[in-house]
Amino acid sequence: MYNFSALTQSIHQYLSEAMSPLGAKITEMAIIGLVLIAFVALSVMGLVYIERKVAAFFQLRVGPNRVGKWGLLQTLADFLKLLMKEHIMARNADKFLFNLAPFLIVTAAFLAIGAVPFGLGLQAFDINIGVFYISAVSSIGVLGILIGGWAGNNKYSLIGALRSGAQVISYEISAILSLLTIVVLAGDLQLSAIIESQRDGWWVFKGHIPVLISFVIFLIAGTAETNRGPFDMAEAESELTAGFHTEYSGIKFAMFFLAEYVNLFIIAAVGATVFLGGWMPLHIGHWQAFNHIMDYIPSIVWFFLKTGGIIGIIMWFKWTFPRLRIDQLLVLEWKYLLPINLVNLLVVAFITLMGWHF
Numbered sequence: 001m002y003n004f005s006a007l008t009q010s011i012h013q014y015l016s017e018a019m020s021p022l023g024a025k026i027t028e029m030a031i032i033g034l035v036l037i038a039f040v041a042l043s044v045m046g047l048v049y050i051e052r053k054v055a056a057f058f059q060l061r062v063g064p065n066r067v068g069k070w071g072l073l074q075t076l077a078d079f080l081k082l083l084m085k086e087h088i089m090a091r092n093a094d095k096f097l098f099n100l101a102p103f104l105i106v107t108a109a110f111l112a113i114g115a116v117p118f119g120l121g122l123q124a125f126d127i128n129i130g131v132f133y134i135s136a137v138s139s140i141g142v143l144g145i146l147i148g149g150w151a152g153n154n155k156y157s158l159i160g161a162l163r164s165g166a167q168v169i170s171y172e173i174s175a176i177l178s179l180l181t182i183v184v185l186a187g188d189l190q191l192s193a194i195i196e197s198q199r200d201g202w203w204v205f206k207g208h209i210p211v212l213i214s215f216v217i218f219l220i221a222g223t224a225e226t227n228r229g230p231f232d233m234a235e236a237e238s239e240l241t242a243g244f245h246t247e248y249s250g251i252k253f254a255m256f257f258l259a260e261y262v263n264l265f266i267i268a269a270v271g272a273t274v275f276l277g278g279w280m281p282l283h284i285g286h287w288q289a290f291n292h293i294m295d296y297i298p299s300i301v302w303f304f305l306k307t308g309g310i311i312g313i314i315m316w317f318k319w320t321f322p323r324l325r326i327d328q329l330l331v332l333e334w335k336y337l338l339p340i341n342l343v344n345l346l347v348v349a350f351i352t353l354m355g356w357h358f
Helices: 005-018 021-058 074-084 095-111 131-137 140-153 155-186 191-196 208-225 250-275 288-294 299-318 326-356
Strands: none
Touching: 005 021, 005 326, 021 095, 021 191, 021 250, 021 299, 074 299, 095 131, 095 140, 095 250, 131 155, 131 191, 131 250, 140 155, 140 250, 155 191, 155 208, 155 250, 155 326, 191 250, 208 299, 208 326, 250 299
């Protein structure tokens, strides 16, 4: 497998020789920031286009097909349109908080994506509490939703923000408990260590049925955490006229839109990393020949294949199932997912204690 550490170390060595230690550090941080910004911008435009095509497939339509070849430039055209739109604010809105909210939710998304391991040696921030860190910083995003919904001085925005707060706080418990099952099996919170523990097989295969249950619950809870259908009660167009971002227009609305798709990518990336081995190729026990062949596929390709598969499943959810009512949404979490998760975590702890996993 190609190790990106060789590339990053060569860049670090070159900057260290050309600059002072402080200058090299600042330059490295600037490079990482610019790369992440470029990646987020390109990936969000790609995800918006893909989702439009997926929606068209389920609805027996063609989807974007006019702007650019196969409609590939449609998302760019929409972004330019939002960029040029006038910023409108309600007369009695709280101006400071109204302007702060979209920046807060985008900042939370960027903080989380910095810890995602994209490939072998290709990780901006490999912290020893990686799972805890991503869970913590991604929770900040709901503050942007609550602040934006309240500051706009609109009853529909406020209702959407309150729904979102209740939804994210509820389903975050199940998402974290699902991740804890793998933390118990791997014995570590560091994402690189969790990936390394799957060298002889992904946890979704070698962790037995309890890990499969955790994976399914994580997909459901992750979909709800990102306010995507069928859990999009916070921005239900039919009743809340877009919910918490009703009063936003132009680039500020685009920032909420961007954060939604970045969070979609983060949920899929964390699921792929924790349950499906992240960038780790498909290895089966002591099948040396098979494992050697799998190692020829670059680690970054494995990561994006797995992440793309999970994103496809979440998009499938949205365009297949009808929207839940708010009471159904909370009943699903507190009466079903949470008890199942708690029992499942105890079972996984017992399996780990007895050493019954592969």
